[in-house]
Each structure stands twice: as C-alpha cells, then as structure tokens.
Amino acid sequence: MLSERSQVLNETTGRSGLLDRLWVNTPLNSVRGRxxxxxxxxxxxxxxxxxxxxxxxxxxxxxxADLEHHSKTASLLQTAEANAAISGLxxxxxxxxxxxxxxxxxxxHADAAQASMNEALALGSVSELxxxxxxxxxxxxxxxxxxxxRQSGNIAEAEALIEQIVPLFREYRIELETHANEELAxxxxxxxxxxxxxxxxxxxxxxxxxxxxxxVVGGGFLLVRSIITPLAALKDTARRASAGDLSxxxxxxxxxxxxxxxxxxxxxxxxxxxxxxxxxHANEELRDRHRQLTDARSQxxxxxxxxxxxxxxxxxxxxxxVEAARxxxxxxxxxxxxxxxxxxxxxxxxxxxxxxxxxxIANALAEVAGKQNSYRYGGDELAILVPGGDRAVTTExxxxxxxxxxxxSVEGAPGVTASVGxxxxxxxxxxxxxxxxxxxxxxxNAKATGKNRVTVWGGSLSEHLDGIAPRSDDNGRRHxxxxxxxxxxxxxxxxxxxxxxxxxxxxTGELAAELGLSDTEIFDLRVASLLHDIGKLVVPxxxxxxxxxxxxxxxxxxxxxxxxxxxxxxNVPSAASATSVILHHHERFDGTGYPHGLSGEDIPIGARIxxxxxxFDAMTEDRPYRKAMPVADAVAELKRFSGTQFDPAVxxxxxxxxxxSGRYSAQAAETADSDxxxxxxxxxxxxxxxxxQ
Numbered sequence: 001m002l003s004e005r006s007q008v009l010n011e012t013t014g015r016s017g018l019l020d021r022l023w024v025n026t027p028l029n030s031v032r033g034r035x036x037x038x039x040x041x042x043x044x045x046x047x048x049x050x051x052x053x054x055x056x057x058x059x060x061x062x063x064x065a066d067l068e069h070h071s072k073t074a075s076l077l078q079t080a081e082a083n084a085a086i087s088g089l090x091x092x093x094x095x096x097x098x099x100x101x102x103x104x105x106x107x108x109h110a111d112a113a114q115a116s117m118n119e120a121l122a123l124g125s126v127s128e129l130x131x132x133x134x135x136x137x138x139x140x141x142x143x144x145x146x147x148x149x150r151q152s153g154n155i156a157e158a159e160a161l162i163e164q165i166v167p168l169f170r171e172y173r174i175e176l177e178t179h180a181n182e183e184l185a186x187x188x189x190x191x192x193x194x195x196x197x198x199x200x201x202x203x204x205x206x207x208x209x210x211x212x213x214x215x216v217v218g219g220g221f222l223l224v225r226s227i228i229t230p231l232a233a234l235k236d237t238a239r240r241a242s243a244g245d246l247s248x249x250x251x252x253x254x255x256x257x258x259x260x261x262x263x264x265x266x267x268x269x270x271x272x273x274x275x276x277x278x279x280x281h282a283n284e285e286l287r288d289r290h291r292q293l294t295d296a297r298s299q300x301x302x303x304x305x306x307x308x309x310x311x312x313x314x315x316x317x318x319x320x321x322v323e324a325a326r327x328x329x330x331x332x333x334x335x336x337x338x339x340x341x342x343x344x345x346x347x348x349x350x351x352x353x354x355x356x357x358x359x360x361i362a363n364a365l366a367e368v369a370g371k372q373n374s375y376r377y378g379g380d381e382l383a384i385l386v387p388g389g390d391r392a393v394t395t396e397x398x399x400x401x402x403x404x405x406x407x408x409s410v411e412g413a414p415g416v417t418a419s420v421g422x423x424x425x426x427x428x429x430x431x432x433x434x435x436x437x438x439x440x441x442x443x444x445n446a447k448a449t450g451k452n453r454v455t456v457w458g459g460s461l462s463e464h465l466d467g468i469a470p471r472s473d474d475n476g477r478r479h480x481x482x483x484x485x486x487x488x489x490x491x492x493x494x495x496x497x498x499x500x501x502x503x504x505x506x507x508t509g510e511l512a513a514e515l516g517l518s519d520t521e522i523f524d525l526r527v528a529s530l531l532h533d534i535g536k537l538v539v540p541x542x543x544x545x546x547x548x549x550x551x552x553x554x555x556x557x558x559x560x561x562x563x564x565x566x567x568x569x570x571n572v573p574s575a576a577s578a579t580s581v582i583l584h585h586h587e588r589f590d591g592t593g594y595p596h597g598l599s600g601e602d603i604p605i606g607a608r609i610x611x612x613x614x615x616f617d618a619m620t621e622d623r624p625y626r627k628a629m630p631v632a633d634a635v636a637e638l639k640r641f642s643g644t645q646f647d648p649a650v651x652x653x654x655x656x657x658x659x660x661s662g663r664y665s666a667q668a669a670e671t672a673d674s675d676x677x678x679x680x681x682x683x684x685x686x687x688x689x690x691x692x693q
Contacts, residue, residue, distance in 0.1 A: 042215035049208035063194035067187055069123060074183035076120040081176040083113035084136065088169050091143050095150050095158045103147055110140050129179060135172045139165060234262060237269075246273040303376040305355055306362035311660065314375035314383055315432070321387050322425050322432040332425040333386030333394025336439040337365075337401060340417040340451040342380040357408070357416060364404040369397060378660065383439075391424055391456065398422050398454045406452060417452035419443055428457045434499070437506030444509060444526065447519075497533055500617060505529035507613035507657070508606075514653040515609070525606045528578035532585050532610055535565030559594050562586055581606035585614060590644045608647040612638065612654050615646070631658070 087109035094102035117133050142165045149158035233251045240248035249269060250262035303310045309317065318334070325332045339361065346354040361382065365374040369384045377383040384401065386394045398420045405418035421443025429435035438457040446455040508529045512522045536544055539561055543554045550558060566583040569576075584598060584607035591599030619634040635655065642651040 042212070045211060045215075049204055049211065052204050059197050063190050063197060067190040067194060070183045070186045070190065073120050073123050074180045074187060076116045076123070077176050077180035077183065080113045080116035080120065080136070081173050081180065083109040083116065084139070084169070084176070085173060087113060087143065088139075091146055092162060095146060095155065095162055098150060098155075103151075106143060106147065110143060114140060132172060132175045132179065135168065135175070139169055139172060142168075230259070230262070234265065237262075237265060241269060241272075246276065303362075306358055306376050308362050308366070308371065308382070309375040311375070311377060314377055314385075317375075317385060318436070319432045321385060322435065325388075325425055330388055331390050331427065332435070333389030333391075333397070334423050334425075334435050334439045335369075335384040335386065335394060335398045335401065336377065336421045336423075336436075336443045337361075337382045337384070337405070338419045338421075338443050338447060339380040339382075339405070340419055340447070342416060345416065360408050361405055361416075361418075364408055365401060368400050368404050381443075389424075391422075391427060394422055394424060395454065395456055398456075402452065402454055419446035419451050420454040421446055422454060422456040424457075434503075437503060441502065441506055441509070441526075444523075496621075496623075497536070500621065501530045501533065503617045503621075504532065504610065504613045507617065507654075508609050510657045511609050511613060511650065511654050512606075514657050515605075515650070517605070521606070524577040525581060525609060528581035528585075528606055529610055529613065531569065531578060532565065532582050532614065533561065534568050534582070535561035535563065537568065538564050559586070563595050580604050581610055583607075585610040587611070588645045589647050593645075603647075608650050612646050612650050616654070 087106050090102045090106045090109065093099070094106065114136060117129070117136055121129055121133060142161065146158045146161050146165075149155075149161065230251065237248045237250040246269060250265040252259045252262040252266075301309060301313045318332075321332045324330070339357070342354060342357065345357055358376075358380070362374065362376065365382060365384060369386075373385045373387070375383045375385070384397070386397060389397070402418050402420050405416065409415065421439045421441065423429055423435045423439035423442060425432075425435050429438050442455040442457040446453045449455070505526045508525050509522055512525050517525070539558060543550065543557055546554070562583050562585060566579045569579050569582065581604055584596070584603055587593035587596065587598045587603045587607060588611075589600060589603070589608070591597050616634055616638060619629050619637060620631055622628045635658070638646060638651050638654065642648045
C-alpha cells in the first residue's frame with residue numbers, strides 16, 4: 001500500500017515538474033509574449049467592433065442616400081402637382097375673362113409641371129408614375145386646345161372641354177399627391193432607420209474606445225510592472241554613458257529580452273570604449289587636413305606675395321558686384337592702380353626690393369580700402385572694388401590711395417608713385433568687362449598725362465585723348481579736339497562704333513605691352529584704335545547699318561574706309577603717327593588683305609595688332625546682322641587663321657592677354673585647339689565676312 005502511495009506521489013510530482021517546464025517555455029513567460037498576446041487579443045476585439053461600426057456607418061450612409069432620393073422625388077411630385085393646379089386654375093380664369101396674359105403663365109406652369117415629372121421619372125423611385133406622366137401629357141394637350149378655342153372665340157366649346165378635363169385633372173392631382181405621400185412616408189421610415197443605425201454606430205464606437213482604454217491601461221500597467229526595474233537600470237547605464245562614463249555597465253537580470261539587452265549594451269560599451277581612442281586620433285588627423293585645405297583654398301583665392309585677392313578672385317567678385325548692383329539699381333566703383341617707376345626698382349635694386357615695394361603698397365591698400373576689396377590685378381597693377389561707390393566716393397578713395405602710395409618708403413629702394421584710373425558702373429560701363437577696360441584706359445591716361453595722378457573715366461572721348469595722342473606744344477589741344485569731334489560724329493552715325501573703338505583701344509594697349517612695345521608706341525596704337533573706323537563717316541548709312549550681308553558692290557565701298565580714314569586724318573598732326581595703322585589694319589599676314597596687299601612684317605606692327613583685336617571684338621559682340629559667338633569659338637577662329645590672316649606671334653600674345661584677363665582659360669584653349677581641326681576651311685572669320693564694324 002505504501003509503495004503504491006509513493007508511486008502515485010512520484011507520478012504527481014513528475015507531472016508538476018513537467019508543467020513548470022512547460023510554463024517557463026511558454027510565450028506568456030516573456031515580456032514580448034505577453035505583449036504580443038495581450039495586444040493581439042485587444043486588436044482582434046477592436047477590429048471586430050470597428051468593423052461592426054464601419055458596417056453600420058455604411059448602412060447609415062446608404063439609408064441617407066435613399067432618404068435623399070425619395071425626399072427629392074416627393075418634392076418633385078409636389079412641385080408638379082402645384083404647377084399643374086396653378087395651370088388649371090389659370091386656364092379656367094382665361095376661359096372666363098379672356099385675358100391674354102394668362103396664356104403665357106398657363107404654358108410656363110404646365111411646362112414646369114412636366115419638367116418636374118420628367119425629373120421624377122428619371123430618378124425612378126415610383127414605378128407607377130408612367131400613367132400619371134401620360135395623363136399629364138394629355139392634360140397639357142387639352143389645355144392647349146382650350147386656349148386655341150378661347151382665342152378663336154369659341155367660348156362655349158372651350159367651357160365644355162374644360163368640363164370634360166376637370167375630372168381627369170382631379171384624378172391626376174390625386175394620383176400625384178398619393179405618390180408624393182408614399183415617398184414622404186418612405187422618407188420618414190428611412191429617417192427613423194438611419195437614426196437607429198447612427199445610434200448603434202455611436203454605441204459601438206464608444207464601446208470600442210472604452211474597451212481600448214481598458215486594454216491599454218491594464219496591459220500597460222502589467223507591462224510596466226514586469227519591466228520597470230530592469231529598464232531603470234538600463235536607463236541609468238545609458239545616462240552614465242552619455243555623460244562620458246565609458247566604464248558604465250548594464251545589469252543582466254530580469255525578463256529574457258531585457259537581460260539580453262543588457263548583455264548587448266555592455267558589449268556595445270566595450271566597443272565604444274575601444275573605438276573612442278581611435279576616433280580621437282582620427283579627429284586630430286581630420287583637423288590637420290581641414291587646416292591644410294583651408295590654407296590651400298586661401299592660397300588659391302589670394303596672391304602669395306601680397307596676400308591680396310588674386311586675378312581670378314577679382315574677376316569673380318567684380319562680376320558678382322556688378323550683377324548685384326544691376327538688380328538693386330545701385331552702383332560699383334573700380335579703381336585700377338599702376339605703380340610708376342616699378343620697373344626701375346626691379347632693374348636697379350633687384351626683384352627682392354620690388355617684392356618688398358609690392359608688399360608695402362598692398363598693406364597700404366588694405367589699410368585704406370580694406371583687404372577684402374583689394375586685389376593684385378597684374379604684375380605691378382592693383383585694383384580696388386568699391387561696392388555701392390558713386391563717382392564722389394570712389395574718386396575720394398582713389399585720391400587717398402594715390403597719397404598713401406606716394407608716402408611709402410622702402411629701405412634700399414627709390415620712392416614710387418601710382419597712376420590711378422577710376423571707372424563706375426553703370427555711369428561709364430554697362431558690364432563687368434567694360435568697367436575693367438575703361439578703368440584701365442583711365443589709368444593709362446593718368447600715366448600719359450604726368451603720372452602720380454587720378455583720372456576718372458567720363459563719357460567724352462576728348463577727356464581721354466588729352467595726353468594719349470602725341471601733339472605739338474602750340475596747337476595740340478586744338479588737334480585733340482578735332483579728333484574727338486570726328487569720333488563723336490562717327491558715334492552719332494553708328495552708336496556701336498564708340499564702344500567698339502574703346503574696347504579695341506584697351507585690347508591693343510594690353511597686347512602691345514605684352515609684345516614689349518614702348519610707351520610711346522602703345523599710346524600711338526591706342527589712338528589709332530580709337531580712330532580706326534573714322535573712314536566710315538563717308539560710308540552711306542544704307543551700307544554701314546545694313547542688317548544683312550553686303551553684296552559685292554557694297555563690300556567694295558566698305559573696303560575703302562581704311563583709305564578714307566587715313567585721308568581724313570592727314571591734316572591732323574596729333575594723329576599723324578596713327579594714320580599708317582589705320583590705313584593698313586585690314587592687311588592680311590598672307591598678303592591677301594586690303595588696301596595694298598601687304599604681307600608679313602611689311603605690315604606695320606600696330607596694324608597687325610589692331611587686326612587681331614578688331615576681329616576678336618567683332619566676333620564676340622552682337623552686331624545688327626548676327627549674334628555674338630562664344631569666346632572659345634572666337635579664339636578657335638584666331639588660331640585657325642593664324643599665319644594666313646593674322647600674325648602668329650600677335651595671336652599667341654593675344655591669347656596670353658585673354659588668359660591673364662580671365663576671359664579665356666587653359667581648358668578652353670585645349671577645346672579651341674581641337675575645334676580648329678573640326679571646322680571646314682571654307683569658314684571665314686567675322687572680320688572677313690563683313691569688314692569689322
């Protein structure tokens with residue numbers, strides 16, 4: 001008996017252990033399992049309730065639609081009955097009184113009744129409405145007959161016909177009223193049904209909300225109780241880690257998920273602690289590289305000798321300032337400075353002394369105008385941008401700069417001065433390119449008229465011929481005025497000529513300096529460039545201003561303008577040295593030009609220089625007969641005709657000037673080289689297609 005009891009106890013204990021193991025392994029023993037099961041049941045219940053509420057809502061919407069349908073049908077039937085009644089009453093009055101105004105009203109109400117019947121039939125709510133509609137149609141026809149009889153004077157027949165249609169009219173109205181009442185009864189029934197459905201929907205929604213709240217609150221409470229302690233420990237570990245304590249470690253007790261999370265967090269902290277040192281070293285390396293990159297960018301945007309902005313930065317900032325001023329209606333001043341006697345410093349004291357002079361002048365400019373507005377524009381040329389500067393402000397600043405340069409003293413080097421040119425946007429230039437060459441020409445004027453002075457570019461050419469054109473002591477002013485008058489006359493005839501001449505004068509001055517011509521030769525060439533198209537004064541307007549290509553006769557007349565120009569200036573001593581350049585500026589290097597067919601070095605160097613500048617400006621500016629071509633395409637034309645139309649040495653020097661001025665890059669030069677082989681030999685430059693204007 002005892003052994004049997006022991007056996008039973010063992011079996012019972014075994015069953016209990018098995019149940020415990022099964023409970024431990026059940027999903028309800030974990031936070032995730034409890035959460036999934038609890039929220040799963042809650043979701044199923046809520047889905048059922050919401051689905052019921054949604055179905056009830058759809059039923060409610062359907063009832064409302066039917067209600068509206070029947071309500072509209074009832075309204076239409078009532079409207080038809082009312083209009084029919086009014087039409088019948090008016091018909092009786094018409095038969096009695098004979099008042100013709102009733103006819104139109106009778107017809108309007110009859111039409112309105114039939115229109116309402118048509119719309120009710122279209123709705124299709126009343127299946128027996130066809131008979132009433134046919135009766136209504138018959139009544140309308142009879143009413144029309146009554147009106148005809150009354151209008152023809154057959155009053156007795158009209159009254160007899162009315163007596164016949166009165167019973168039919170009464171039955172018609174009763175039938176319409178009956179159908180309308182049936183529709184209204186259906187409306188009332190549907191309204192009660194819709195209200196009942198709406199109440200049930202509200203009950204279901206309230207119940208779903210209440211059940212959801214109970215499930216969320218109860219489940220959340222149980223969930224918090226099971227995980228609050230492990231989570232608090234994990235939070236403390238995370239707080240310490242975020243504060244920088246990399247030795248913080250999380251506990252590994254509690255529900256299996258949280259215990260596993262603690263293990264993972266501890267492993268992460270180990271990895272963070274190990275990698276922090278690596279990151280510190282990496283950050284130090286990045287800081288070094290960033291510092292190097294910043295230095296490299298600064299060097300790319302600044303001149304290494306003076307620390308001022310370099311040529312590229314100058315042109316970028318100038319373009320931005322001009323565009324901003326154009327949009328805002330403001331102005332921009334540009335000051336160009338050339339150091340007088342700088343070549344003597346380099347020749348007598350050496351380049352180190354020259355560098356020291358440049359640095360001293362750069363420091364003076366930065367102090368007077370601000371380093372952010374100061375640039376080293378060329379070898380010994382510097383530039384100052386004056387954002388928002390008008391003529392008075394920019395000129396005053398230019399004067400202070402000239403005085404500051406004159407006051408500089410460098411040990412071991414002779415004193416230097418500055419020739420300063422000023423130009424203004426939009427007063428004296430409409431583009432960034434124009435303001436550069438006009439400030440540059442004003443600077444050359446300052447050098448030509450005695451140096452160590454400021455010249456402001458103005459609108460009158462006579463302001464700039466003074467000092468540039470060689471003249472005799474007794475009547476030079478008079479001759480300069482004659483030249484200015486001729487140029488103003490040509491400008492009045494062809495407004496584009498003035499700007500074209502100024503651009504050519506700037507190009508030729510830069511190009512002559514690049515080729516090493518003397519100051520006197522440069523000044524003579526600038527005058528020749530200003531006056532090279534003076535012969536067009538005698539070219540008829542219909543040829544000069546023709547918007548299309550010239551024919552053979554017109555081209556022959558146009559080709560006489562170099563000779564006409566030289567003859568025009570023959571009696572102007574101040575321009576005597578410019579006449580040979582003007583006469584031959586359309587001679588070609590291969591001898592196929594005009595007027596004398598000179599070739600090679602037989603052509604004056606000034607004429608060879610002007611031909612390149614003239615052709616380039618003609619190609620890159622808009623003309624009445626064609627749009628401007630891109631700079632790269634114009635360069636490709638110059639290079640393709642180098643050795644035939646143009647002097648190769650002059651073309652090479654001109655490309656150097658363009659690159660130095662920022663209008664042409666090395667990358668564009670490679671593109672132009674490839675283009676020269678791609679274009680057919682029959683293509684002609686713009687200068688040859690129609691003599692440059």
